Amino acid sequence: MGIIKIxxxxxxxxxxxxxxxxxxxSPFEVDVEITRSFSKAAFSDDVNQTVNxxxxxxxxxxxxxxxxxxxxxxxxxxxxxxxxxxYEIDKVVxxxxxxxxxxxxxxxxxxxxxxxIKPK
Numbered sequence: 001m002g003i004i005k006i007x008x009x010x011x012x013x014x015x016x017x018x019x020x021x022x023x024x025x026s027p028f029e030v031d032v033e034i035t036r037s038f039s040k041a042a043f044s045d046d047v048n049q050t051v052n053x054x055x056x057x058x059x060x061x062x063x064x065x066x067x068x069x070x071x072x073x074x075x076x077x078x079x080x081x082x083x084x085x086x087y088e089i090d091k092v093v094x095x096x097x098x099x100x101x102x103x104x105x106x107x108x109x110x111x112x113x114x115x116x117i118k119p120k
Contacts, residue, residue: 001090002038006053007031011064015075018102022068026100028075029109030060032083035091051087059083072096076114084116091117 009032014025034051041050060079069075080094092115099109 001035004034004036004051004053004056005031006033006056009057009060011061013064013075014068015064015070015072015098016102017070021102026098028064028072029097029099030064030079031093031095031097032056032060032079033093034083034087034089035093036087036089051089056083056087059086072098072110073112073114076112080114080116084118089118091115 009030011028011030012025013028014022015028016022016026034056036051038050041047059082063079063082064075067075067078069078076094076096079096080092083089083092083094093113094115095111095113097109097111101107101110
């Protein structure tokens with residue numbers, strides 16, 4: 001087994017509980033970890049035998065930028081589900097961060113993590 005890690009993808013999206021978050025939008029950061037066997041890909045040196053991270057980036061960009069959810073929990077779940085359903089993988093972990101949170105206080109970021117495992 002191996003893990004592909006795509007870290008700190010940055011997008012602009014319109015997710016949040018408040019109307020102004022859905023209208024004005026804000027930046028979002030996403031990490032994806034994909035677990036699967038890489039033995040065929042390593043042996044053949046063929047990108048078609050693995051998960052092409054460019055297609056994953058485009059998929060995540062599409063979901064973050066072109067949908068609106070109240071919760072980043074929902075956003076992470078949708079991303080994880082699309083990746084798990086669309087690729088031959090064993091497990092996916094998705095982290096979504098919202099660095100500019102509308103909270104009356106000082107913090108770096110809010111992050112949720114979603115893990116999905118393909119049933120056998």
